[in-house]
Amino acid sequence: xxxxxxxxxxxxxxxxxxxxxxxxxxxxxxxxxxxxxxxxxxxxxxxxxxxxxxxxxxxxxxxxxxxxxxxxxxxxxxxxxxxxxxxxxxxxxxxxxxxxxxxxxxxxxxxxxxxxxxxxxxxxxxxxxxxxxxxxxxxxxxxxxxxxxxxxxxxxxxxxxxxxxxxxxxxxxxxxxxxxxxxxxxxxxxxxxxxxxxxxxxxxxxxxxxxxxxxxxxxxxxxxxxxxxxxxxxxxxxxxxxxxxxxxxxxxxxxxxxxxxxxxxxxxxxxxxxxxxxxxxxxxxxxxxxxxxxxxxxxxxxxxxxxxxxxxxxxxxxxxxxxxxxxxxxxxxxxxxxxxxxxxxxxxxxxxxxxxxxxxxxxxxxxxxxxxxxxxxxxxxxxxxxxxxxxxxxxxxxxxxxxxxxx
Amino acid sequence: xxxxxxxxxxxxxxxxxxxxxxxxxxxxxxxxxxxxxxxxxxxxxxxxxxxxxxxxxxxxxxxxxxxxxxxxxxxxxxxxxxxxxxxxxxxxxxxxxxxxxxxxxxxxxxxxxxxxxxxxxxxxxxxx
Ligand code: SF4
Ligand code: SF4
Numbered sequence: 001x002x003x004x005x006x007x008x009x010x011x012x013x014x015x016x017x018x019x020x021x022x023x024x025x026x027x028x029x030x031x032x033x034x035x036x037x038x039x040x041x042x043x044x045x046x047x048x049x050x051x052x053x054x055x056x057x058x059x060x061x062x063x064x065x066x067x068x069x070x071x072x073x074x075x076x077x078x079x080x081x082x083x084x085x086x087x088x089x090x091x092x093x094x095x096x097x098x099x100x101x102x103x104x105x106x107x108x109x110x111x112x113x114x115x116x117x118x119x120x121x122x123x124x125x126x127x128x129x130x131x132x133x134x135x136x137x138x139x140x141x142x143x144x145x146x147x148x149x150x151x152x153x154x155x156x157x158x159x160x161x162x163x164x165x166x167x168x169x170x171x172x173x174x175x176x177x178x179x180x181x182x183x184x185x186x187x188x189x190x191x192x193x194x195x196x197x198x199x200x201x202x203x204x205x206x207x208x209x210x211x212x213x214x215x216x217x218x219x220x221x222x223x224x225x226x227x228x229x230x231x232x233x234x235x236x237x238x239x240x241x242x243x244x245x246x247x248x249x250x251x252x253x254x255x256x257x258x259x260x261x262x263x264x265x266x267x268x269x270x271x272x273x274x275x276x277x278x279x280x281x282x283x284x285x286x287x288x289x290x291x292x293x294x295x296x297x298x299x300x301x302x303x304x305x306x307x308x309x310x311x312x313x314x315x316x317x318x319x320x321x322x323x324x325x326x327x328x329x330x331x332x333x334x335x336x337x338x339x340x341x342x343x344x345x346x347x348x349x350x351x352x353x354x355x356x357x358x359x360x361x362x363x364x365x366x367x368x369x370x371x372x373x374x375x376x377x378x379x380x381x382x383x384x385x386x387x388x389x390x391x392x393x394x395x396x397x398x399x400x401x402x403x404x405x406x407x
Numbered sequence: 408x409x410x411x412x413x414x415x416x417x418x419x420x421x422x423x424x425x426x427x428x429x430x431x432x433x434x435x436x437x438x439x440x441x442x443x444x445x446x447x448x449x450x451x452x453x454x455x456x457x458x459x460x461x462x463x464x465x466x467x468x469x470x471x472x473x474x475x476x477x478x479x480x481x482x483x484x485x486x487x488x489x490x491x492x493x494x495x496x497x498x499x500x501x502x503x504x505x506x507x508x509x510x511x512x513x514x515x516x517x518x519x520x521x522x523x524x525x526x527x528x529x530x531x532x533x534x535x
Contacts, residue, residue: 126417
């Protein structure tokens, strides 16, 4: 049968964010795939160098709307390490609590998206309705449903009251009961199992070789979980299991996420019950000493890595972020092999991708390497667009300025 | 063979229940007390230290001196990301969160609000 290469994206109804997959098929069978990112580059790392540490915290929190707490935790941890701050234990417990609530809302969101991708919209409706419980709880504890803004350098910004703890425990009971129901559906509804079993297979060896992280790796029996292997915040003091599954397919990844929800409820309960008393912040200096640090956080999608280099001023010299989708995207190409074209949406959705979080790499084309400063990079961009597309940024800039009001 | 449709019972059970969604905008959700909504400014308390301006990640505040130890604040609510860092940074509690979240405007100019300093209290002037 002749081969055809089908482009999927950058704009495609099956994708929630722009990315491009070139899929080579023979009939309906996928032979190979190559993926391409880079449609959503926002220049965040560079922007961080222009802002103070406090401003960066809010900027980096907005890398991802769903893993926002993971990104801000990873960033403040690196800064605290450079500055040598001793964060109060109560603050670490609150960070753990919000981190788990974030995982709960993210996994419930994923369950709904997965249901939608396989045409099981009933699951989407009900799981998202139940997700509202945790969203409202996050708003109660942090002040908003998305972008919680709970972290600050040296601790957390808001304390948690006894009343809030009682409310959170009640919510956990509701969510746990609902999750039990979804686990029952996922393990006994024949249409759900038949649609997902065997789809997007990736063996344990391949998952390790392609460095899959988070539920994507754990769905192929790779027991990596930064919460357990390199505990941060209060994870060293709570008891939980690292969930793995040996199905190695989309079904395995679904099971891992559902069972992880149950572990998250356990962690939340422990954290709420054992929360130590005391202050929630230590005073952090505005100028962070010279030095560098790396920190890892288990985001709902997998390991999230932040690197910060300070130079003694109130602005970092370099910030580097590796979001979890960057690690998982390699595995997607492998997962696609030998599946049907119609399986593509659910295979992509099964890694729970966040493409704009991932878009921050620089590709060096050819052997020559050049370092461009901020100013040169800007000049290069302006002249490139003028030459290739005839776009004059001077005019656009003036319009933008008048729209924004003079600053 | 198992029969599909395990969720049917749940769906039928819910057909008798009221909807889970609110009939917005006729019914409005109540936000929690420490919600990070629209920021308000109290010119009487402000000492003009400009910590808020320095820490705001979105460059959404300007503080201008108008007369002796009198300051007024101009907010660009279209830029504000509602992080409330300014509220935390202010040493005099001159900035406060409110629960107001319905902030959409047809005209962008309506997002530029100035809290004028008046002897008799705050006057919000939405004109640019
Ligand atoms: S809430 Fe945040 S973005 Fe808005 S004015 Fe205050 S510091 Fe700036
Ligand atoms: S931080 Fe507070 S006191 Fe200082 S200028 Fe801003 S509003 Fe005024």
